[in-house]
Amino acid sequence: MKMLSRSRRLLAVLAVLLPAALVAPGAAWAAPVDPEITMSPDQPKTNQEVTFGVASPVSGVTYVWDTNHDGVFGQADDVATRTFQQSGEYMVSVKAIDDTTQEPSSVVSRTVSVTDPPPCPSTPGPGNGAPDAKFSVNNTQPLVGQPVRVRSRSTDPEGCALTYAWIADGGDALIEDAGAAITNVTFAQAGDWTLTLQVTDDAGKSTSVDRVIHVKEVPPPANQLPNVPTFSVSPASPTVNQLVTFKATASDPDGTIERIDWDFENDGSFDASGETVQRTFTSGGNTTVLVQVTDNRGGQRSSFQSVFIEGPQTTVVPQSSGLPPSGPTPTQGRTTTTTTPSGVRLLNPIIRLRGAIVGGRTRISLLQVYGAPRGAKVRARCRGGGCPKGLVVSTAQTSGRSIRLRAFERRLSPGATIEVFVTQSGRIGKYTRWRIMRTKAPIRTDKCIRSYGGKTSTCPSGD
Numbered sequence: 001m002k003m004l005s006r007s008r009r010l011l012a013v014l015a016v017l018l019p020a021a022l023v024a025p026g027a028a029w030a031a032p033v034d035p036e037i038t039m040s041p042d043q044p045k046t047n048q049e050v051t052f053g054v055a056s057p058v059s060g061v062t063y064v065w066d067t068n069h070d071g072v073f074g075q076a077d078d079v080a081t082r083t084f085q086q087s088g089e090y091m092v093s094v095k096a097i098d099d100t101t102q103e104p105s106s107v108v109s110r111t112v113s114v115t116d117p118p119p120c121p122s123t124p125g126p127g128n129g130a131p132d133a134k135f136s137v138n139n140t141q142p143l144v145g146q147p148v149r150v151r152s153r154s155t156d157p158e159g160c161a162l163t164y165a166w167i168a169d170g171g172d173a174l175i176e177d178a179g180a181a182i183t184n185v186t187f188a189q190a191g192d193w194t195l196t197l198q199v200t201d202d203a204g205k206s207t208s209v210d211r212v213i214h215v216k217e218v219p220p221p222a223n224q225l226p227n228v229p230t231f232s233v234s235p236a237s238p239t240v241n242q243l244v245t246f247k248a249t250a251s252d253p254d255g256t257i258e259r260i261d262w263d264f265e266n267d268g269s270f271d272a273s274g275e276t277v278q279r280t281f282t283s284g285g286n287t288t289v290l291v292q293v294t295d296n297r298g299g300q301r302s303s304f305q306s307v308f309i310e311g312p313q314t315t316v317v318p319q320s321s322g323l324p325p326s327g328p329t330p331t332q333g334r335t336t337t338t339t340t341p342s343g344v345r346l347l348n349p350i351i352r353l354r355g356a357i358v359g360g361r362t363r364i365s366l367l368q369v370y371g372a373p374r375g376a377k378v379r380a381r382c383r384g385g386g387c388p389k390g391l392v393v394s395t396a397q398t399s400g401r402s403i404r405l406r407a408f409e410r411r412l413s414p415g416a417t418i419e420v421f422v423t424q425s426g427r428i429g430k431y432t433r434w435r436i437m438r439t440k441a442p443i444r445t446d447k448c449i450r451s452y453g454g455k456t457s458t459c460p461s462g463d
Contacts, residue, residue: 031103032061032096037110039092045117045159046087047181049151052094052110053079060100066093083181084114117159129157133199133207141214144190148213152181152197160201167196168213187215225299226252228356229260231291233307240284240311247276250293259294266290266304266441284311286350290441303356304441345427346448346459347376351420353434353442361386362412362436367405369422372396376424379452380405384416384436414438421452431456 036055044050054063057078064073065080069091084090090112096105131154138149152164166178168185173193176184187193193215198208229250238244250257261270262277266288272279281287287309292302354366369378376396382388388407396403408418416436423429431449434442448459 032058032098032105034105034108035063035094035096037092037094037108039110039112044084044112044114045161046084046114047162048155049081049083049153050112051079051081052092054094054096058096060098061096062099063094063096069093084112087114087116089113117156117161130205130207131156131160131162131199131201133197133209135197135209135211137195137211137213140211141216142187143216143218144187145218147176147184147186149184150182150195150197152199154197154199154207156201158201160203162199162201165198165200167198169194169196185213187213190215190217221254223295223297223299224252224254226250226257226293226295226301228301228303228358229291229293230303231289231305233289233305238281238307238309240309241280241282243278243280244307245276245278246289246291248291248293250275252293252295252299255296255299257293258296261292261294263290263292263440264288266443268440281309284309286352286444286446288441288444301356301358302440305354306352308350308352347372347422347424347427347430349376349422349430351422351430351432353418353444355442357439357441358411360414360438362414362442364409364412364418367408367418367420369403369405369420371400372403372422373424374399376422377452378403378405379421379423380408380419382408382412382416382418385413386411387416387418412436418442421449423449423452428459 035057038053038055040051040053041048052065052067057063062076063078065075065077066073067075067080067082073093073095080092080094082092091109092112093107093109095107097103134153136151136153138151139146142148150166152162154162154164156162162181164179164181166175166183166185168175168187173188174186176186185195193213194210195213196208196210198206200206227250229248231246231248234245234247235242246262248260250260260273260275262272262274263269264271264279264287270292279289285308286306288304288306290302290304292300294300349372350370352366352368352370353364354368355362355364357363367380372378374396378394378396380392381390388410392405392407394403394405405420412418414436418434418436420432421429422431429449429451431447433445433447435445436442446459447456449456
């Protein structure tokens with residue numbers, strides 16, 4: 001039994017060790033080969049950029065450098081650069097890291113002997129040429145206030161020491177260190193700037209070079225759309241041929257409201273402009289008013305509101321509906337039923353929809369039925385994007401009380417439809433349908449119906 005137990009333990013250990021050994025036999029976790037450092041130039045001078053590299057870089061290996069001899073391996077590339085400001089002995093180190101196993105090689109170091117350039121000839125002649133001035137820029141199209149890194153690439157034919165002077169015209173520029181070989185320049189104004197580097201050797205010979213920097217304005221932050229507007233209706237219960245006043249309330253979180261436009265017919269054309277407008281309606285029934293506000297950067301928001309006009313209806317046209325007017329509802333607490341001259345009894349409740357158009361979708365905030373008689377059935381359904389599932393059914397418990405259909409108070413996509421049926425035995429019922437649009441209020445259709453699920457028809461005259 002003891003032999004069997006030991007065998008099982010041995011098999012368990014092998015099950016862990018063997019897969020790792022089979023991945024790459026003989027070299028699965030070997031560290032990368034120690035790199036060899038190259039250097040150019042071989043005999044660097046002060047203020048001269050030195051480039052360090054790896055003699056034979058290997059694919060799948062990352063090389064990290066410590067050029068300051070501070071133990072921090074920061075630059076990760078096959079090459080690294082450094083400019084030494086003073087003569088002396090310096091240490092540069094590199095190590096290789098396997099990209100898969102993260103195994104490092106040994107740290108390889110190289111001593112760099114930096115010397116001062118020889119003194120420049122003090123008299124003119126073939127041995128006292130002018131410096132070759134040139135520089136690089138890390139961004140030739142910066143934004144206002146964005147630092148630009150500039151680096152001198154200047155050389156002197158005799159290897160003389162150079163001094164530097166950076167100059168920028170065109171406005172107020174901030175140069176971090178105008179006498180350094182490498183510095184940062186920040187521009188406070190947009191436009192084309194001429195950046196000049198002047199280099200001078202020890203013998204007083206100078207050369208300058210220019211580069212044009214195209215500085216661009218910082219783009220403004222994204223425009224915030226206006227807040228959804230609201231508006232009041234006065235009087236709250238208007239009648240046919242009565243002057244009605246509409247007053248909008250609008251604000252913008254990051255600017256100003258430039259325009260307020262009104263559409264009284266929901267046909268996509270605006271009929272009036274201004275914060276306060278007036279309108280006279282010549283026909284009774286449900287009509288729609290849409291208000292659209294535009295901010296100083298072109299952002300737009302709109303909301304719509306259904307206004308019930310008391311009086312005879314002279315035409316029956318598709319309409320849209322929305323926010324109920326401010327103040328008491330004219331039919332609150334009483335039943336809206338109509339008897340035609342021919343003696344037909346009609347249910348004529350007021351059905352209102354409230355909402356706003358936001359981002360190409362319609363946000364419904366209220367769907368309500370007013371004035372259904374006691375015992376009347378209210379059924380509602382929705383089809384299309386954003387609609388709730390199933391049929392919503394409610395029964396009027398008290399004549400004239402409002403019934404709110406909260407299930408439909410949500411965001412609906414263009415093309416969705418809402419249908420509301422109000423029916424009662426012995427009476428012709430009310431059918432209202434809204435079709436959700438993309439850029440305007442929902443299109444409303446009102447018809448009559450004898451029973452839920454029955455065929456709709458034009459309502460009898462005199463309703």
